[in-house]
Amino acid sequence: MYREIYPQVYEINVINAGDEDLMKISDELGLALNLNEMRKIKDYFTKKGRNPTDIELQSIAQAWSEHCCYKSSKCYLREYLFGIEKDYVISAIKEDAGVVEFDNEYAYVVALESHNHPSAIEPYGGASTGIGGILRDVLCMGAQPIALVDPLFFGNLDIKDLPKGVKHPLYLLFGVVAGIRDYGNRVGIPTVGGMVFFDESYVTNCLVNVGCVGIVRKDRIVHSRVGNVGDLFVLVGGATGRDGIHGVTFASKELSEKSEEERGAVQLGNPIMKEPLIHACLEVVEKGLVTGMKDLGGGGLSCVISEMSYAANCGAEVYLDKVHLKEEGMAPWEIYISESQERMMLTVNPKHVDEVLDVFKKWDVPAVVVGKAIPDKVVRVYWKGYKIYELDLDFLLGAVEYCRPYVVKRIERIDETSKPSDLKGVLLKMLEHPNVACREWVIRQYDHEVRACTVLKPLQGRINRETHGDCAVIKPTDSWRGLALTTDVNPWMTKMDPFWGTASSFDEMVRNLVAVNSIPHSFADCLNFGNPEKPERMGEFVQSVRALGWMARGFGLPCVSGNVSFYNETPYSAVAPTPTLMGIGIVEDIRKVVSSNFKGKGEIVLVGETLKEFGGSLYCAVTGQRSTVVPKTSPKRLKRYVNAMLQAFKEFKVYACHDLAEGGLAVALAEMCIGGFGCKVDLSELRGEDYVKLFSESNTRWLVEVDNAEDFVKFMKSKGLSVYAIGVVEGDEIVVKNCFRVSVEEVEKVWRNGLVRFTGW
Template identity: 70%
Template structure:
């Protein structure tokens, strides 16, 4: 219907002028829809007013640029209001840059900073799992490299529908969870391994709310000399824009607008072009070349071309510096020669970086890129006036004020807080057969060994991985709590963990998020690191629906409450809305990536039992809290009581634990999470094939609560027998509770309480746990 407002401009290339000045609301809507802008009528009206004031109609490239800049993905229009209110500005003197740039920058030691970024690549991965996940890795690496940092670790939390979901009832247009899992893991593997950055942490979670919207979150941590940190902005007037990296093609057009709408049955056919193609063998030298021009101080600014392509990168780099820019689009090296100017401008082709440099440095910059066989081209210049002009074959195709383009709307969307069903005192029954429940838990896909995935990632390249995700006997390891990387020559290390519990957030977004935060801190403490910062990747449904917005607001509120309470700064993050189809919306999934500092990596604590006869101590308080638990899943009992926590309690325990590690020879430490105490003990046994004799009679309460509840702020600690009582007294003096619950033994895991007792051979239990996930995959 918009043909009548489209006018081909008389130039020797495809360019249209669109008559929006004379368009009514209906036509404005049609323009947005048919050009794929994903803008609302209100937003279109604002554009119309702008062009009325300018006295002319926009070209297609100008409308496309606004569609990119004002997308949810680029300007966070639905989330910013709440993020500002709850999460931003947690004061910390060691944060160098939070939120403002492509990645967070935090002091590591006197000379170094670590750089961290975390993003979702959900929609592309649902359509094309291999390419979507691979380019997710590519994008997050660029976010870290463009700050001047060398990437040292990758982190990949993944969420899929249940692995045994029957093919016959898959919703139309949906790919099977196992197909998605294999594709996504292969994509991460082939990209991450090829660029030579270790994948050291992550998670895999199965729940049918992810059936039509799998989630692929990717995080990256880098290390930089503080003096090498590069801003994502131009240095000054007359600086030259240099585009480096891969060629620009039609892949990835409308990636951000596609990511800012719900997926539907036909998304595959319509949006395949929005999924970019990755090439790690351009990326690997691109990283080297970028780091070389930074090390040699040849450049003034650098920004990766991610969502929105050139359109977003040029504008943001110029505006952040307080300038404007002039760009010559016909200089951009293309994959396909017949691309229209607007396509070049918004393409999200991978492996590209925008650099600004002083004119006298340009030749030297180009030499470095040529040496690495990476194409690099001068495409524009910085100018004083704050407007952005784009030329194509000497014709000005774009002329707008940068402040207008980048002043995306911000909404305070209405929301409905979720009503959590609590029916008085909740009664969760003990199981008929404890051993059966224990076995079902061990082989549950959300509990079982992740070895099948972890081994496909090179987690040791760069030779700086100190604690790997798998720990214990060679070839028969167990899970660790956090990975540790030693990024510099000093003994100081970075502990890394990724956590969220979607079963809990689904029932109760507030307490579920608080629990996820608690788990993140527990994992950092368990390896003997001090929690230092965190980033979030917030995956939710359609924010235009008040109940979805309610989930988001509750979740962000909880995160802010916990983070502020223990004074942990949030240094970067990403919001991914519209993870929703007519079939379902994803469980609220605020994935958290936690970073801790360990002063001396030689004091790192691993998760598995070391020697027969040593004492096993439970630290923390156990309540009947089964909401979102593995126990409620395997016994089929509905529970709404998601575990509670508080920042005060978490801080008291965390500080006491870290202090105790200095005083006592702790042999192993593991946090208690999915499956409760019973599963934590079992995982600690598997690392070295040792057993455990657990006696819970010294603790009040029901056996099934003590064994399977997932109460927060708890750990299992192994200590030499003679130290156990001293350790417990040490914790009690600091206001914590701790109980000696047994000892490490040889061949079997046994649990005893006043009314119940059950036992299982370690190797038999281990086999269930090892095959729980791998039985579904080849």
């Protein structure tokens, strides 16, 4: 079945293989291809009249992996989400990162990715190479990376009995945070935002999502494709090794007890190489020496060469023995699919190639010509003078797509919640819950001020009294214009109801952007789900994407970049549906941003309507009560409130603003007080029972500290919106009339201890 035909190159007999033999080939070579896909390969090579080489099979497996070709998701993404275009979107979806107009001269670049399976096996290396990969995604558009975000998801920290082969969530948390910290800090890019969420569904499969934003002059944007036939492929950056082999196929199947044996699929990051690589790439872009650029991520050389060529409607010749290697004796297929880090592929006009090589030599970064673009839509690979690979690009990149069957679960609306005996006690339990408690332990490990452009930081408030912020704000250019960044999802809600949970996550993303006085401008998604071959998992995905498209189209917010991560599942459980969203807002004047902490100067106004909606709520989690009524929203209603809020920021003196999310009004008040001053509140004007007023997590709501509540309320009501003047900012206590009173000191102590009691410092 295997015959050596050239040095270290084997012919694989698929033409004469039956179904059983085809699956044996897939298993033995680690292809992770199903029988239908192996039959497609057999048919293709039967028509060619020859058998494939091992390097050809390995390359097809990379290209056909879920991670690379989105074979189970693009059908539904096209139906529900793609095509939401705005005039200011320069490039979206088809590139490595979205490119969006920032002002007349500059564009911002945004990407959001997952690095889940590697982080579950080796948390430090998996997370650090996730950061390295997302930096390259932004860099390959010609942009200078300026900020990172890190939405993270782990099992409950107090778990005691772990399934066999599973690492403790606390160990994973320590490793992942350290990996992000060390890579980001060493390469000099600030980590300014993110989230940390804990749920039992992540015990056997943590999720590590990372995002990056960059800035680029519009006349210096580079695309992820070949520029012209005849261009040379120049491989730059780190050496190629055996680390990261089968990384994308490893990420395209469920984890199991044996996954630990696949550590070789986890790449090895090197931020010390990445920093000069960034400088060198930006220099050749600034000098106009490159026609295309793409990073070597999933699939390595195999995917980068074929994808850049396919996007330009041409082909390529590759000279594999020119590649700089980490070790001797690597087989051609290993070189071609290795996912070793810190590598970029440039396409360069032959007349500029010497100048490009000189730039990289100056920065002490390896660079070598490894191929050229040809007119035929085919890739040919040569090894020591032998042609060992020839595949048609239409077959390699366009042969596999599924519209998998799905089942949508029926959700019975149940609400069995009632008023607790101790409202204050419930609030304190909420504040110490790991999903609400202070994130300072994580945030302080990251340098979120390097590059000196972080205007609004992740922790906001008086010195040594900082509290949660809704967004970070970055100043990317010399103007007063800024970018607001947030990441959001509520997995408790999406687990209960994928549609309304996703819609609620979109609503929260927009609320956070508005809270700092930014205009929602675009977003990226990272869609983390279980095994798509199971109809109930596929149903969760379809419902989530449908909700995302409905909200985005109705609100008018374009999705400019995205990622789908399937197979986040083990024999024990699947992760909660986790459609992580990264929102980007435009701040017209960074001198007018609004932070979340009370300033002790004004009155408190509640914007929005509070309903009895407790499905997936923190209230149910801490009281043990039951509700399946996930908060609903509407893109048109959200748009009306957003427009009014942004206008109000211009009309009135707004000292502080905070959106209502986990824990509702009570937690939002506490967080605003922790960073500033106490308050006195009267909720009698609101409808419903006290516990609903305090703890409901209804969407489209903000708390605002304003100079004149009466005028603010009149203004909002003139727009037909629900708004209530509920109190004043003063003192050092939180006093809610007829409900409870508690000192800010007690609230802060509980909140700051919520995560530290597990981490130890």
